[in-house]
Amino acid sequence: xxxxxxxxxxxxxxxxxxxxxxxxxxxxxxxxxxxxxxxxxxxxxxxxxxxxxxxxxxxxxxxxxxxxxxxxxxxxxxxxxxxxxxxxxxxxxxxxxxxxxxxxxxxxxxxxxxxxxxxxxxxxxxxxxxxxxxxxxxxxxxxxxxxxxxxxxxxxxxxxxxxxxxxxxxxxxxxxxxxxxxxxxxxxxxxxxxxxxxxxxxxxxxxxxxxxxxxxxxxxxxxxxxxxxxxxxxxxxxxxxxxxxxxxxxxxxxxxxxxxxxxxxxxxxxxxxxxxxxxxxxxxxxxxxxxxxxxxxxxxxxxxxxxxxxxxxxxxxxxxxxxxxxxxxxxxxxxxxxxxxxxxxxxxxxxxxxxxxxxxxxxxxxxxxxxxxxxxx
Numbered sequence: 001x002x003x004x005x006x007x008x009x010x011x012x013x014x015x016x017x018x019x020x021x022x023x024x025x026x027x028x029x030x031x032x033x034x035x036x037x038x039x040x041x042x043x044x045x046x047x048x049x050x051x052x053x054x055x056x057x058x059x060x061x062x063x064x065x066x067x068x069x070x071x072x073x074x075x076x077x078x079x080x081x082x083x084x085x086x087x088x089x090x091x092x093x094x095x096x097x098x099x100x101x102x103x104x105x106x107x108x109x110x111x112x113x114x115x116x117x118x119x120x121x122x123x124x125x126x127x128x129x130x131x132x133x134x135x136x137x138x139x140x141x142x143x144x145x146x147x148x149x150x151x152x153x154x155x156x157x158x159x160x161x162x163x164x165x166x167x168x169x170x171x172x173x174x175x176x177x178x179x180x181x182x183x184x185x186x187x188x189x190x191x192x193x194x195x196x197x198x199x200x201x202x203x204x205x206x207x208x209x210x211x212x213x214x215x216x217x218x219x220x221x222x223x224x225x226x227x228x229x230x231x232x233x234x235x236x237x238x239x240x241x242x243x244x245x246x247x248x249x250x251x252x253x254x255x256x257x258x259x260x261x262x263x264x265x266x267x268x269x270x271x272x273x274x275x276x277x278x279x280x281x282x283x284x285x286x287x288x289x290x291x292x293x294x295x296x297x298x299x300x301x302x303x304x305x306x307x308x309x310x311x312x313x314x315x316x317x318x319x320x321x322x323x324x325x326x327x328x329x330x331x332x333x334x335x336x337x338x339x340x341x342x343x344x345x346x347x348x349x350x351x352x353x354x355x356x357x358x359x360x361x362x363x364x365x366x367x368x369x370x371x372x373x374x375x376x377x
Contacts, residue, residue: 032145039060039141040135043135044131047129047131050127050128053129054234055234055246057129057133057137057234058235058250061137061156061231062231062250062251063137063254064137064140064141064144064152065137065156065227066231066251066258068143073216074089074216074220077089077220077282077286078259080279080282086259086262090256093216093217093259094252094255096224097248098252099221100220100228101244101247105239110237110238110240112228112232112244112247113228114228116226116301116302117232117233117303119166119169119301122166125235125237133160136155136156136159136360139155139356139360143349143356147349148349148353151305151308151353151354152227153174153229154305154353154354154357155353155356155357155360157229157230157233158361159365167358167361169302173296173302173304174305177309178308178312178347179312182312182315182316184288184313184316185315185316185317185319185320186320187320188284188320189284189316189317189320192284208280209279212280215286216283222294225297226293226303226306227303229303230303235247285313288313289313292313293309307350308350311347314346315346315347
């Protein structure tokens with residue numbers, strides 16, 4: 001009886017803490033929640049009107065996708081350049097955005113996705129919208145605010161594909177990307193931790209800054225080639241001149257806002273990792289990540305989740321650093337526990353995003369539902 005009362009008291013305390021945390025969150029995030037309520041109301045009103053809904057969905061997707069995915073591509077760039085003016089960083093990355101998108105638009109007849117939207121199941125531009133398709137980027141905004149590294153590929157593309165097979169292909173490619181990035185990161189950073197650790201000590205030489213800007217710019221360009229499809233999925237598959245200017249210009253301005261906020265709350269996913277604010281560590285992370293993304297770009301035209309690749313890279317890096325630590329067993333175990341904890345936390349949050357995207361895809365798309373039902377039959 002006494003044990004039962006103790007368990008009840010513990011459960012009540014947990015519920016009280018949860019309720020307080022929820023109240024505290026709503027109090028702190030009141031302006032953000034008001035904005036979300038307004039966006040949901042607009043989405044509900046505008047859904048029946050295809051052309052306005054298309055651009056409204058695009059605007060939400062553009063900001064939410066880049067805000068969430070910023071941790072992958074420009075997160076380490078922001079973290080290691082905190083002492084520099086935000087507008088210099090913005091202009092550098094913004095011009096790369098414009099140049100990369102322009103090349104695809106010119107060479108591929110108006111396609112800004114580097115043919116990622118030519119995949120079977122995504123090749124058709126939406127002719128009408130349902131509310132949940134416009135709500136998907138709003139969900140992404142909320143998850144970004146909660147510092148969740150969600151796959152924008154899963155959350156935004158899955159709600160538009162009409163074939164379950166397409167979703168499966170994207171998932172397989174993304175999971176392979178995670179495993180490859182995790183494995184490569186362990187090899188690279190274990191070698192760095194054990195053999196060239198002393199070389200990376202002390203003040204960074206000036207050339208490291210140049211290397212980092214070049215590497216970060218390259219990574220950003222390769223990421224655009226992979227993930228621009230997540231933003232363009234709301235739009236026609238070939239954009240005319242005016243549509244292209246709106247598309248490129250809106251994202252360019254949104255990048256400026258993101259740099260002004262220094263990556264916003266989700267930037268913590270990067271800054272909590274070991275020594276990532278060091279320009280040398282940031283350069284190595286970006287270089288390895290860019291190589292992996294470029295490999296998958298030429299591997300196939302099927303879209304993939306770059307988020308899963310990135311969290312695999314950071315997870316493998318943390319584990320390799322922990323394995324390379326010397327000293328007492330207790331201290332080494334603490335490092336390893338921290339590495340597994342960070343990797344587990346990131347992949348859990350990314351998995352939640354995957355589940356949400358699959359639920360939305362099943363609810364929205366009849367073709368996906370029928371394929372799943374046929375499979376179980």
